Amino acid sequence: MTTPRAVEPAVGVTATTSPATTKPSFLRRRGGRHGKSAAYAMVAPATILLFLFLVVPVLLAVGLSFTNARLISPNPPRFVGLDNFIRAFTADPTFVRSLINTFLFAVVVVPVQAGLGLLMAILVNQKLRGTTFFRIVYFIPVVTSIVVVSILWRFMYQPDGMVNSFIDTITFGAWESIAWLNNPSTALPAIIVMSIWQAVGFHMIIWLSGLQTIPEELYEAARMDGADAWQQFKSVTWPGLRPTMIFILVTITIAALGLFVQIDVMTQGGPVDSTTTLVYHAVRRGYREQQTGYGAAISLIFFILVLLVATIQRYLTRDKD
Amino acid sequence: MAGKKSLDMRAAKRRRTILLYIPMTLLAITFMFPLIFMFVSSLKPDAQILADVDSINAFLPVGDISFANYGGVFERVPFARFLFNSVFVTVLIVGLGLLVNSMAGFALSRMEWSGRKLVLSLIIATLIVPFETIAVPMVYWVSKLPTLVWENGILKYDIGWLNSYEVMIVPFIANAFSIFLFTQNFSTIPPSIDEAARIDGAGWFTIYARIIVPLSGPVFATVAILTFLPAWNAYLWPLMVVQQESLRPVMVGMQYFFQLNTAWGEVMAYTSLITLPVLIMFLVFQRAFVSSIAASGVKG
Numbered sequence: 209m210t211t212p213r214a215v216e217p218a219v220g221v222t223a224t225t226s227p228a229t230t231k232p233s234f235l236r237r238r239g240g241r242h243g244k245s246a247a248y249a250m251v252a253p254a255t256i257l258l259f260l261f262l263v264v265p266v267l268l269a270v271g272l273s274f275t276n277a278r279l280i281s282p283n284p285p286r287f288v289g290l291d292n293f294i295r296a297f298t299a300d301p302t303f304v305r306s307l308i309n310t311f312l313f314a315v316v317v318v319p320v321q322a323g324l325g326l327l328m329a330i331l332v333n334q335k336l337r338g339t340t341f342f343r344i345v346y347f348i349p350v351v352t353s354i355v356v357v358s359i360l361w362r363f364m365y366q367p368d369g370m371v372n373s374f375i376d377t378i379t380f381g382a383w384e385s386i387a388w389l390n391n392p393s394t395a396l397p398a399i400i401v402m403s404i405w406q407a408v409g410f411h412m413i414i415w416l417s418g419l420q421t422i423p424e425e426l427y428e429a430a431r432m433d434g435a436d437a438w439q440q441f442k443s444v445t446w447p448g449l450r451p452t453m454i455f456i457l458v459t460i461t462i463a464a465l466g467l468f469v470q471i472d473v474m475t476q477g478g479p480v481d482s483t484t485t486l487v488y489h490a491v492r493r494g495y496r497e498q499q500t501g502y503g504a505a506i507s508l509i510f511f512i513l514v515l516l517v518a519t520i521q522r523y524l525t526r527d528k529d
Numbered sequence: 530m531a532g533k534k535s536l537d538m539r540a541a542k543r544r545r546t547i548l549l550y551i552p553m554t555l556l557a558i559t560f561m562f563p564l565i566f567m568f569v570s571s572l573k574p575d576a577q578i579l580a581d582v583d584s585i586n587a588f589l590p591v592g593d594i595s596f597a598n599y600g601g602v603f604e605r606v607p608f609a610r611f612l613f614n615s616v617f618v619t620v621l622i623v624g625l626g627l628l629v630n631s632m633a634g635f636a637l638s639r640m641e642w643s644g645r646k647l648v649l650s651l652i653i654a655t656l657i658v659p660f661e662t663i664a665v666p667m668v669y670w671v672s673k674l675p676t677l678v679w680e681n682g683i684l685k686y687d688i689g690w691l692n693s694y695e696v697m698i699v700p701f702i703a704n705a706f707s708i709f710l711f712t713q714n715f716s717t718i719p720p721s722i723d724e725a726a727r728i729d730g731a732g733w734f735t736i737y738a739r740i741i742v743p744l745s746g747p748v749f750a751t752v753a754i755l756t757f758l759p760a761w762n763a764y765l766w767p768l769m770v771v772q773q774e775s776l777r778p779v780m781v782g783m784q785y786f787f788q789l790n791t792a793w794g795e796v797m798a799y800t801s802l803i804t805l806p807v808l809i810m811f812l813v814f815q816r817a818f819v820s821s822i823a824a825s826g827v828k829g
Contacts, residue, residue, distance in 0.1 A: 246733040247642040254633035255648060257703035262655050265663035265670055272666055279669060331553050336546060344815050345557045348564065351811045351818065353762045355780045356800045359787055360563045363796075370566070373583045409560070410822060417823035466661040469764050473784060487661045494665035495769050503665040511662040518657050 266511075273505035279498040292505035303506065305481045306489040313400060313485065314464040321404045322456050325411030326449075332412070333419050343416075347409040354406060358473035361402045365389050389475055392482035399470050399483060407463070411456050418452030419445070451525070458521045462514050486510045562588060567804070571598050571797040578793050598798035602786075605795065608802070610775060611782035615761060615803075618697045618778060622760040623753055625702045630752065631745075633703075634711025635737045639723055649712065655705045661765070668769050671696050696770045697778070701760065707752045710824065714748040715741055754814070754821040761807065779803045 273292055277285035296303045328346055332339045349357065364370040365388035376383040388398040426444045435443065468487040471477060477484035477492070484492075487510060494503010565588050570578045572594045581587040602608050636642070637649050671690040678687045690696040718741060726736050742749070764780045771777060777785070783799050790796075811818050 244642050247636040247640040247645075250632040250636040250640075250733070250737070251648060253629045254703040254708055255652070257629065257699070258652065258655060258705060261667065261700035261703070262658060262663065262705075265667040266658055268666040268670055269663055272669065277669065279672065328556065331549060331556075334549055336549060339553075342553050342557055343819065344812070346560050347815075347819065347822075348808065348811070349560055350822075351758065351807055352564065352804055353764075353780060353807075355762070355764050355783060356567075356804050357563075359783070359796060359800055360567055363793060364563065364566075368579060368582060370582055370587065405560070413819055413822045414825075462659060466659050468661060472764075472768075473787075487664075490661075490665050491765070491769070495668055500665065500669045504669075507662050507665050511658070514659055514662070515657065 269504045269507050269511070271504075272501050273508045275501045277501040277504070279495070279500050281498075285501060288501070292502045293509075295502065296505060296509065302477075302481055302484055303489055306484045306486050306506075307509075309396060309482070309484060310465055310467060310486045312396065313403075313467055314461055316397075316400050317404060317464045318457060318460045321408050321411060321460050322453070324404065325408050325456070326415050328408065328412040329415035329419055330445075333416055343413075346412055349406045350409045352406070354469045355473055357402065357406045358470050361398075361405075362389065362474050365398050390479055392479050395475055395479060395483045399467075399474060403464075403467070403470060407460075411460065414456055414459075415449070415452060418449050422448040454521055454524050458517060461517050465510065465513055465517075486513075564804070567797050568801050570794060571801040572596065573598075573794060575792055575794045578797070598792075598794040599802070601792070601795040602799045602802065605790070606782060606786050607774065608779075608782070608799070611777055611779045612803075614694075614776060615778040615780070618694065618763075619757060619760040621698045622701045623756050625698075626704055626707060626756050627749060627752060629702055630704055630707035631711045631742065631749070632737065633708045634715055635741060637708070638712045638716040639718075639720065639736075639741070640733065652705050652708055656709070664765055664769065667700065671700070671770065691770050692773045692776060693771075694776065697763070697767055697776075700766075701756075701763075704756060706825075707756060710748055710752055710755075711745075714745055718744055750817050751821040751824050754818055755825060758807075 272285065274287055274289060275285035276288050276291075332343045332346070366372075367385045367387045371388065372383065372385040376385070386394060388394045422445060426448070427440055430440045430444050466487050467485045468491065471483050471485055471488045472491075475483045477488055486506060490503045490506035490510065493499050493506060569588055569590050570581075572590055573581070574593055574595075574597070577592050578587075581592070586592070633652075637645060637652075668691075673688065674690050676687050676690055676693070676695070678685050722740055723736055726740060731739070762780060763778060764784075767778050767781045768784070771781070780803070783803065786799055787796055
């Protein structure tokens with residue numbers, strides 16, 4: 209229960225869900241049929257709902273991406289082969305821009321958020337007074353809605369907002385105010401900083417639970433061997449955190465690839481497409497412009513990226529386990 | 530000699546303690562200041578919010594303090610209605626989710642039936658699908674689903690779930706991760722309990738409701754917290770499927786409110802109103818919140 213071994217739930221399942229009913233044969237005979245129909249009745253609601261609202265939409269995403277389906281249209285969808293995918297990569301520069309932005313966002317957010325989260329976890333894992341208080345404070349942005357956070361930071365990023373006035377103060381007035389979100393070269397970095405601020409507490413907690421699974425005796429043994437703090441980190445902490453690290457990298461990557469709300473509230477993809485992302489573009493084309501087929505194709509490309517990340521994760525965990 | 534050494538060590542320890550508190554405090558300020566600014570600004574007139582930005586006053590409730598902005602929110606938009614919508618949708622998603630997913634977890638962990646392993650692995654496999662992937666095709670899908678509507682006292686058959694409560698609730702009741710957590714937790718309860726109850730003539734549903742559920746408080750709390758946050762914060766989905774103002778949840782309502790006027794004082798009052806309840810709940814149940822999040826990462 210306590211070792212963070214499984215990075216993806218699938219790994220943990222086999223170990224923990226042993227068939228619970230190894231009852232004597234006379235019971236199995238008597239209760240068998242009754243138990244069977246009861247089991248189906250209990251599992252049916254969840255399975256039917258998952259089928260209708262998860263499996264069917266996934267199949268639709270695949271199916272519709274090869275059609276010209278529109279959200280509201282008198283004509284039935286027509287099969288168009290790979291047209292949507294060809295259009296995305298050759299005739300829709302905003303899509304290519306979205307792909308690049310999503311990639312840039314992930315490349316910065318993943319290592320920074322993971323690293324900062326680890327640093328914070330190590331800080332609040334010290335045996336000091338008040339660490340519980342600090343944990344709670346660092347976690348507060350996580351329970352704050354990302355819509356609220358985006359609106360707040362939009363104010364702070366204004367030319368006369370707090371970010372500019374703070375930089376102005378620490379540089380003793382040498383700073384020229386920037387309209388962070390209206391400038392194509394600063395808009396995405398501004399959203400990156402805010403996103404890390406909002407989510408890093410979440411990963412701190414996961415790092416922390418990983419840290420707490422490392423037995424204290426290992427540190428004692430290392431200290432007996434005369435290891436200093438850095439050596440202890442290198443030879444005890446870091447190896448013990450490997451499974452946690454893979455889990456964290458994968459969850460941050462998948463969340464980063466799905467970037468949407470911040471963009472919708474703060475910049476609507478602008479200025480000049482500098483903050484448009486895959487999911488934002490899928491919603492714009494597939495929903496706002498009602499091109500369901502094309503939107504489904506973009507969603508599918510996003511999904512393939514996620515599957516790729518998950519496959520790499522699988523490979524990495526099998527490697528060591 | 531020994532005394533001096535221990536004094537040195539104590540000094541070193543104190544130095545180390547201070548060295549740790551400095552970054553921790555700076556981080557705490559970084560994480561707190563936007564929210565303090567939000568609550569404080571919600572009490573100030575717009576002109577003062579902008580004037581205070583340059584000074585420490587931005588974080589202090591000083592000057593012309595009042596609840597006028599809060600009154601403004603209720604005047605300009607049907608905020609009470611938005612709040613009701615969000616609470617209603619969230620309560621049903623969490624409540625029905627606890628029931629449906631725990632029953633599935635029970636059947637998957639404590640009963641023997643053919644197909645059990647297959648169903649479990651299929652459910653686990655769906656965990657890899659992020660909602661953003663299916664959002665666009667799902668709008669198309671729910672717009673084609675049959676429904677019954679109450680019109681002038683008659684129940685009428687209709688097509689399309691857009692603009693309804695059910696479209697915000699039903700797709701999010703079943704949750705593969707909740708089922709996974711229930712399955713895993715229920716399987717740690719010894720099966721001999723079920724056998725004893727069976728011998729006493731108890732049916733499976735009785736065992737579920739009277740024995741397993743009462744024994745599993747913590748996992749119910751974990752699942753409730755993990756499903757509460759996304760349901761309350763839902764944005765992308767209601768943005769697409771609900772256009773009617775009377776059905777709008779708070780998050781989407783806020784985005785509209787924000788777009789139609791940038792009176793910052795009222796915007797801050799709105800954001801404070803929807804942040805405070807969650808924040809209070811978090812502070813009261815922080816232990817349960819934090820262990821739920823940890824549970825979402827630590828499995829096996």
